[in-house]
Amino acid sequence: MISTDARIMLEATLPVVAAHIDEITANFYPRMFDEHPELLSDLFNRANQKSGSQSAVLAGSIAAFARLQLEYDEATQRDIIERIANKHASLGIVADQYPIVHKHLFAAIVEVLGDAVTPEVAAAWDELYWEMANVLIGREKELYEQSGVASGEVWRTATITERDQVAPDAVSFTLASTDGRPLPDFVPGQYVSVQVRLDDGARQIRQYSLTGRVGAPTWRFSVKLDGEVSTWLHEHAFDGDELAVSSPFGDLTLPDGDGPLVLASAGIGCTPMIGVLHHLVATGDTRPVQVMHADRSRARQPHRGELGRLVAQLPDATLYQWYEHGVSAEPTTRIGLIDLADVPVDPAATALVCGPTGFMSSVRDALVDRSLPAERIQFEAFGGTR
Template sequence: MLSAESAAVVRATLPVVGEALDTITTRFYETMFADRPELLDGLFNRGNQRSGEQRRALAGSIAGFAAALLEHPDERPDALLARIAHKHAAVGITEDQYVIVHKYLFGAIAEVLGDAVTPGVAAAWDEVYWLMAGALIAMEARIYAEAGARDGRTWRPWRVADRREETADVMSLVLAPVGDEPVQPALPGQYVSVRVRMPDGVRQLRQYTISGFGEGGQRRITVKRVRGEGAPDGEVSNLLHATARPGDELTLSAPFGDVALGDGDRPLVLASAGIGCTPITAMLQHLALTADRRRVLLLHADRSAAHHALRRDMEELADALPGADRVFWYEHGPGGRAGRIDLTGVDVPENAVAYLCGPLEFMRDARERLIGAGVAPRDLHYEVFGPDLWLPAA
């Protein structure tokens, strides 16, 4: 994929470029938003910009892609690319925006690295960028086509049919489609983007997993109120908690996401922590609705039973499956096993496929424990809320 001449240059310069990527991506976003402030309206997440998560995710994806090209020159890192492509499709990224990103990214590289960016170095990294961009553009075109969308236009209005308070900081919204256009099917585990206008007039997008399905194309999202705890509160989650009521309309994208429950007859391990229960609950509902008879091991960890959103749904759905067992862990109070996830005494089925969702610390720990219990690394699938800071090292 990468020419031999460029591969030699990238291999020689990757340590220097990699070390400077955080500074490069910081400068990239600063200059791009200074010149193109409209990109912050309905495209980029201001919260992730402030926290630096988007910058670190971009740096990690570039370094990860370049390293993959060098380590496996005849293979394309589709796992990395698919995750990014679905995130891009969920916010409506279009082909022309890759040209904008290229302009400001390479301007930042030249500014940060200075004379080290010779014409040969610039040409080699330019080849890396367009190999990555070209692969993403092609993937995103297929994803848009499957969603029945053109040019990133996947949006439609939905009406809030019901609101349910799950915990003190988590609520669910049941949404019904507005209009007669057919509803794009969603797979269990996928997410949608919700687009809202903030009090300052700027539109912001956030992704929320579909946590349940209903009649007439209804779908449910479950939203955790993000409390900053020293940082700014989550602006979209807090706005939805404060204002979303039955009868209101919200703008949603088509469903996206590359981590969805697969068909088959192999045993399943569904492991979650905190608000990571949302895709797992959707998977459980699908298994119950299809009368699936697979062996299912449901694992969930939380601060306490009172903090466990969708607990009733998870219990009822798991109990409806003839081959399901469930184990809950709580750090505080009764209702489950004490402490954090620990597979001691847990019968993990052989030849299982596992789906994980939760904080990165939990998923790293759960992944290690499940591999130790015999689950093959290739059979571990995970979903990350927000920019994927795990993938390059996973």
């Protein structure tokens, strides 16, 4: 926890910093990449850098963590830390990289805010940064230990054994280890990072949810044709080729216990739900499950047949689907955007939601309106930069 003096100073200065946080992060990234160009080419998602979405995520995380020091909310802080720490672990981030971020972030703060950054202000925000950094470093160390790897040593080479077309614009890859041993187990809903060398020499990394069965010797994930890494995989990755992949990480996972589940997804956001459903089927799970999926059309829906088969194998599961275009052929299939007005939702359920930001926001609001507590709604965003 930060000191009382730092908390007082944060409370006084947070409105000013928050008002300029977008400008600060926009200043920070070019500074850091000028000194460390390898971070942009080989670690950070350069598509997100170009669009500005990475700056927005960093700004939001810093501001949210600062507010939590003033009005502490353990659940919210845990959610923030879990999401960031899992992403960092999937990239192989290590403690030595945090001082690099600190150096350039604080240089950006000073440049943007100028004389407003007194020694007292600088000390308070420095304390906040290292409070957040040390919490993340500690959690990332735990994640590495749970995965059985040394800090940052998450990468392995795997061989593509099967490539399947699961939608007109999505392919599924099955991977096996190069030494014949089973690939490590994972928690249903987790993802792996995939690193590819693009034509310009950059080694870019993206994350893809595991859609196979826990306990299988292989891993499987699906890739929609959308973004430079996904395009490279569609055009260059085939049976017999090797890929650099990380250990599995991710916090949108099957909750413990036997309480009811809501699995809501849109488009390729169905992939973590496919992994969860495979596990439920394989273990003979009997809990109530509501699966809700939205897509543009049946023809373009990834894993459409697989999703239906998995739901049909569960004793207490219902599948609801929404298509923007087409004709409704089944009682639980609707035409239009997702609408939960006539869908029964158990207030005791835990919801996993994955898809574009607008979809997730709409589903969250609808579930809260149906008396599902916000703290039992978990998210993972799938964007167009994969």
